Amino acid sequence: MSTGFFGDIAKIKYEGPDSDNPLAFRHYNPDEVVLGKPLKEHLRFAVAYWHSLAWEGGDPFGGRTFDRPWYDGGVEKAKLKADVAFELFSLLGAPYYCFHDADVRPEGGNFAESTKNLNEIVDYFAKKQEETGVKLLWGTANLFSHRRFMSGASTNPDPDVFAYSAATIKTCMDATMKLGGENYVLWGGREGYETLLNTDMSREFDQMARMLSMVIEYKHKIGFTGQILVEPKPQEPTKHQYDYDVATVYGFLQKYGLEKEVKLNIEQGHAILAGHTFEHELALARTLGVLGSIDMNRNDYQSGWDTDQFPNNVPEMALAYYQVLLAGGFTSGGTNFDAKLRRQSIDPADLLYGHIGGMDCCARGLKAAARMIEDGALSKPLDERYAGWNGDTAKKMLSGEMTLEDIAAMVEKDDINPEPKSGRQEYLENIVNKYV
Numbered sequence: 001m002s003t004g005f006f007g008d009i010a011k012i013k014y015e016g017p018d019s020d021n022p023l024a025f026r027h028y029n030p031d032e033v034v035l036g037k038p039l040k041e042h043l044r045f046a047v048a049y050w051h052s053l054a055w056e057g058g059d060p061f062g063g064r065t066f067d068r069p070w071y072d073g074g075v076e077k078a079k080l081k082a083d084v085a086f087e088l089f090s091l092l093g094a095p096y097y098c099f100h101d102a103d104v105r106p107e108g109g110n111f112a113e114s115t116k117n118l119n120e121i122v123d124y125f126a127k128k129q130e131e132t133g134v135k136l137l138w139g140t141a142n143l144f145s146h147r148r149f150m151s152g153a154s155t156n157p158d159p160d161v162f163a164y165s166a167a168t169i170k171t172c173m174d175a176t177m178k179l180g181g182e183n184y185v186l187w188g189g190r191e192g193y194e195t196l197l198n199t200d201m202s203r204e205f206d207q208m209a210r211m212l213s214m215v216i217e218y219k220h221k222i223g224f225t226g227q228i229l230v231e232p233k234p235q236e237p238t239k240h241q242y243d244y245d246v247a248t249v250y251g252f253l254q255k256y257g258l259e260k261e262v263k264l265n266i267e268q269g270h271a272i273l274a275g276h277t278f279e280h281e282l283a284l285a286r287t288l289g290v291l292g293s294i295d296m297n298r299n300d301y302q303s304g305w306d307t308d309q310f311p312n313n314v315p316e317m318a319l320a321y322y323q324v325l326l327a328g329g330f331t332s333g334g335t336n337f338d339a340k341l342r343r344q345s346i347d348p349a350d351l352l353y354g355h356i357g358g359m360d361c362c363a364r365g366l367k368a369a370a371r372m373i374e375d376g377a378l379s380k381p382l383d384e385r386y387a388g389w390n391g392d393t394a395k396k397m398l399s400g401e402m403t404l405e406d407i408a409a410m411v412e413k414d415d416i417n418p419e420p421k422s423g424r425q426e427y428l429e430n431i432v433n434k435y436v
């Protein structure tokens with residue numbers, strides 16, 4: 001039975017690029033086959049519970065602007081929220097959703113009560129999943145909102161907070177497993193510092209690594225077959241977050257021998273905050289073999305803040321999905337809209353407009369990327385640029401068959417005198433422009 005929250009809005013359909021219907025897809029046709037696979041299987045869209053259902057529209061200068069019937073309540077209100085959530089997923093035809101414990105259950109008076117509330121909602125979710133066919137892309141623990149986590153979760157100076165965090169993660173992994181989640185995410189919102197004056201970095205690294213190791217041990221113990229994902233972000237809420245960017249997280253994983261067990265959940269807005277492009281972060285993760293999933297959104301380029309807006313820059317998204325496709329596409333991962341409405345967008349329909357626009361832009365980006373791959377638009381010029389390395393001597397320089405002395409002797413004997421060649425950046429940018 002419908003909650004009536006979305007009025008008479010019916011399931012969003014694909015109507016093609018010429019449609020004027022604001023409640024229709026113009027580019028996302030879930031069944032359209034691209035590179036041998038339907039778009040819905042390439043993109044694997046997920047709705048983020050925290051932004052679309054739990055967030056209330058506050059900012060540092062004012063409180064809630066949204067008015068939702070499930071605010072300020074106990075488990076019954078949380079169930080109403082779940083009813084509307086699954087209506088939203090179904091209207092959009094989003095195959096997946098993602099949540100933190102704190103988004104879905106009321107906080108209890110102590111750990112046991114919070115866990116009881118969570119488990120009650122998880123049972124409710126299980127029924128909703130069954131009814132709607134919507135699946136869980138990933139679950140995660142919110143170890144950053146409550147005041148107990150103000151100085152970090154696993155990196156807290158107080159071992160009681162470490163223990164509380166470990167216990168919370170366990171309940172969230174159990175919930176994720178029970179709901180058939182395909183990944184489990186760790187985002188270290190407060191695993192970092194405000195000032196080094198009160199911070200023992202080396203101790204905190206060891207604490208964070210021990211927590212992650214226990215997560216991996218537990219995953220294997222309970223037979224959770226999903227992927228463990230770490231989500232990098234350079235700062236906000238802390239001044240400095242340890243999981244700064246892809247390169248930093250990979251270094252951390254290697255230091256503790258965890259790089260084979262963990263992949264990354266990479267977010268557009270976090271890449272921007274770290275001074276990178278999304279494309280850069282994805283390309284690096286692909287190169288290192290740790291590209292797991294993406295949190296799709298966009299940052300306001302002027303604000304210097306994680307504004308988590310719905311994405312709308314198709315050329316940027318085409319280059320992002322180009323990297324995803326080169327990595328072989330998603331396996332357990334997907335496209336999670338870690339994006340929230342602006343606080344003035346208070347109508348239920350705004351939730352649909354945000355996601356419809358985001359899904360359409362992702363579809364356009366992915367289709368452009370697929371065409372570039374089919375045509376070899378970028379790979380052919382790239383192969384040409386590196387073609388010299390196909391030669392025998394060039395190969396020997398890399399294989400270890402030649403030493404520094406051998407190479408020096410060769411350069412002198414053959415009078416090697418390299419002539420620079422154009423990198424053709426503008427030419428390549430014009431090629432991309434043809435596809436987007």
Ligand code: XLS
Nearest residue numbers: 140187231267295306338
């Ligand atoms: C916050 C993060 C968060 C994670 C999940 O900036 O993006 O929403 O995705 O904890």
Ligand code: NI
Nearest residue numbers: 267269306338
């Ligand atoms: Ni974020």
Ligand code: NI
Nearest residue numbers: 231267295338
């Ligand atoms: Ni995120």
